[in-house]
Amino acid sequence: MYIYDEYDQKIVDQRVAQYRDQTRRYLAGELTDDEFRPLRLQNGLYIQRHAPMLRVAIPYGNLTSRQVRKLAELAAKYDKGYVHFTTRQNVQYNWPALENVPEMLAELASVQMHAIQTSGNCIRNTTSDQFAGVAYDEIVDPRPWCEIIRQWSTFHPEFAHLPRKFKIAVNGAKEDRAAIMVHDIGITVKLNAAGQVGFEIYVGGGLGRTPMIGDLIKPWLEPEHLLTYLDAVLRVYNRYGRRDNKYKARIKILVKAMTPEAFAAKVEQEWAHLKSGPQTLTDEEIARNHRFFTAPAYETLQGDDPSFLAAIEASPAFSRWVDRNVFAHKVPGYAAVTLSLKKHGVPPGDATVEQLEAVAELADRFSFGELRVSHGQNLILADVKESELFALWEEAKRIGFATPNIGLLTDLICCPGGDFCSLANAKSIPVAKAIQERFDELDYLFDLGEIDVNISGCINACGHHHIGNIGILGVDKNNAEFYQITLGGRQGADAQIGKVIGPSFAQEEMADVMSKIIQVFVENREADERFIDTFDRIGADPFKNKVYEGKPAGKAKKEVEA
Amino acid sequence: MSRIIVDKAIVECDAPILRVGEDGSFPAVPASGLVFVSLPQYLAQKAELTARGDVGVWFAPADEPEVLGDEAAGLAYIAVEFPAFTDGRGFSIGRLLRERYGFTGQLRAFGDVFKDTLNYLARCGFNAFVVRADKDIEDAVKGIDDFTEFYQSAVGQPQPLFRRR
Numbered sequence A: 001m002y003i004y005d006e007y008d009q010k011i012v013d014q015r016v017a018q019y020r021d022q023t024r025r026y027l028a029g030e031l032t033d034d035e036f037r038p039l040r041l042q043n044g045l046y047i048q049r050h051a052p053m054l055r056v057a058i059p060y061g062n063l064t065s066r067q068v069r070k071l072a073e074l075a076a077k078y079d080k081g082y083v084h085f086t087t088r089q090n091v092q093y094n095w096p097a098l099e100n101v102p103e104m105l106a107e108l109a110s111v112q113m114h115a116i117q118t119s120g121n122c123i124r125n126t127t128s129d130q131f132a133g134v135a136y137d138e139i140v141d142p143r144p145w146c147e148i149i150r151q152w153s154t155f156h157p158e159f160a161h162l163p164r165k166f167k168i169a170v171n172g173a174k175e176d177r178a179a180i181m182v183h184d185i186g187i188t189v190k191l192n193a194a195g196q197v198g199f200e201i202y203v204g205g206g207l208g209r210t211p212m213i214g215d216l217i218k219p220w221l222e223p224e225h226l227l228t229y230l231d232a233v234l235r236v237y238n239r240y241g242r243r244d245n246k247y248k249a250r251i252k253i254l255v256k257a258m259t260p261e262a263f264a265a266k267v268e269q270e271w272a273h274l275k276s277g278p279q280t281l282t283d284e285e286i287a288r289n290h291r292f293f294t295a296p297a298y299e300t301l302q303g304d305d306p307s308f309l310a311a312i313e314a315s316p317a318f319s320r321w322v323d324r325n326v327f328a329h330k331v332p333g334y335a336a337v338t339l340s341l342k343k344h345g346v347p348p349g350d351a352t353v354e355q356l357e358a359v360a361e362l363a364d365r366f367s368f369g370e371l372r373v374s375h376g377q378n379l380i381l382a383d384v385k386e387s388e389l390f391a392l393w394e395e396a397k398r399i400g401f402a403t404p405n406i407g408l409l410t411d412l413i414c415c416p417g418g419d420f421c422s423l424a425n426a427k428s429i430p431v432a433k434a435i436q437e438r439f440d441e442l443d444y445l446f447d448l449g450e451i452d453v454n455i456s457g458c459i460n461a462c463g464h465h466h467i468g469n470i471g472i473l474g475v476d477k478n479n480a481e482f483y484q485i486t487l488g489g490r491q492g493a494d495a496q497i498g499k500v501i502g503p504s505f506a507q508e509e510m511a512d513v514m515s516k517i518i519q520v521f522v523e524n525r526e527a528d529e530r531f532i533d534t535f536d537r538i539g540a541d542p543f544k545n546k547v548y549e550g551k552p553a554g555k556a557k558k559e560v561e562a
Numbered sequence B: 001m002s003r004i005i006v007d008k009a010i011v012e013c014d015a016p017i018l019r020v021g022e023d024g025s026f027p028a029v030p031a032s033g034l035v036f037v038s039l040p041q042y043l044a045q046k047a048e049l050t051a052r053g054d055v056g057v058w059f060a061p062a063d064e065p066e067v068l069g070d071e072a073a074g075l076a077y078i079a080v081e082f083p084a085f086t087d088g089r090g091f092s093i094g095r096l097l098r099e100r101y102g103f104t105g106q107l108r109a110f111g112d113v114f115k116d117t118l119n120y121l122a123r124c125g126f127n128a129f130v131v132r133a134d135k136d137i138e139d140a141v142k143g144i145d146d147f148t149e150f151y152q153s154a155v156g157q158p159q160p161l162f163r164r165r
């Protein structure tokens, strides 16, 4: 875990003072709404449907138990007793009063947290693998590099007012759990044949109105040049990205307009000036950041702990939870545990004050006092001894965080949608709830295997619906809330954007539509195939035919599918 | 007289910004006094203008410092327009002029300029600010020092924090 020194603390404290002054001037009428908007957004404050919403950064998803307790305290003091974890490893307060925000930020700063650049047209919170540093399939720990990027991007003076928001994600494992291909910049940290660390740089991925997969523009970048290269990419974007139309302002549009080759060449040209300049990383700085992410004091264990194996034998429920929610650790005898924030009947990603406090206790007791937040809106205890998994499971059950559904249909990713978000076309939480209610039979869910379901309340795609195996998008149809379905999306190294299957559905139809999609899958599934594999094998038509049965408008037409 | 900020002090200055006419014609340049001509006019009338002295060049956000290149080093004044404070292209223009093309004269920001962007602007090499007339310039000047410690390399402090901590 990165620990602030007096410099980091000073920067965050000065931000609190600056924002306090901005809020004061806004309330005094010295800043207009239009002037204050970009300023408050760069500090994570939205004006939402019912109240402001404050988005707090959790850099690359890492938290200490002390920070979690502070989040809980703020939720009790300034909000309605709960928080919402987002798909970008941030945490949101849905009901703070605008005039209290400076005080909340001051309290966050006291535990080395902030809301800097969690929104607005600037470089956002850098995201990464929730299992960074512990994953069995990790090649290079991405966290020191994330921290280096965090510092570089924090109040970067040249890139404070970009054409549009800018998101960076870093992955260092075989499986890409950070969805780097759908970020403005996606970085893979890797090793070359000589065992040296370097980066692959992808640009121009993104969801939203024009979903795209990133293009590889730099197959190998030496570590010391990371920041000068990023400076070059951002400078090209800052200067040439479109500012006349916000729907065409993301870097992906620029990359596409120039072609990835021409964009890469332009970056190289710019980089030639910056390369080896003062922003070039020193060995000492690289080492300094690595020192914060060393392994905790693991015990030397054999693995396959007998009491753990016996508990699996004895309790089918525990065994099911282990199957779904326990992830293989690189250190023998340890495991990473995902606490599910997807209990049926609870908005996905929400946690109450009591749950947060309890989870902080669990982190202290079982996992060196640290936690992670995942892109899938769950919480992770990354370093739990196998011998303690059963005890942890019992505790997690008590607080409602032990639903054994990670990766399954009800572990759906869902944005706050029309219940909270003023940009929404439709509500997303009631749809999530309807699906969770329909599929609440655990054995059945388990049998269905891995299915990513993603729900967004509008085309901004905060629920990443394009990369869900089943994506659900809220649309507005004659002022009524409707939902469009996409199938075949996926994240990871072979990320793909799902395709729309046809006309949209009313909210009350959604549970039935899901049942029909699942029915087609079950009828066509071979052995233990995953949903996405069945889909790839049989294509979209059987699904279309089923869901649009008796609805002439939507019948699948073979020739339409390219 | 209008008041502007130069090197953190409030001074009087009325230097006009001369814009290219709608028909593409260049306006007449007053015989004396500091004046800013657009980059196209400067490029077209370079010989006369440099002889006159007291001439600054102003950049629109889409103007490219590359066009001026090392000639920037010979100028005493450059200004950059910020039609909206959210248009960040001028930040890159400032850094390029200072860091790549050796401009050491006065770099002035004008347009939608007020307290909340001065710190960033200063770090991108601006040392003069024409604060919007409806804003409190005395308060705005304090914005330059909203932050006194920085992670990145920039004008004024080319050494990033990691080379100093």
Ligand code: SF4
Residues within 6 Å of the ligand: A415, A416, A417, A418, A421, A422, A423, A424, A425, A456, A457, A458, A459, A460, A461, A462, A463
């Ligand atoms: S996807 Fe749309 S509705 Fe959902 S949180 Fe994002 S902006 Fe709001």
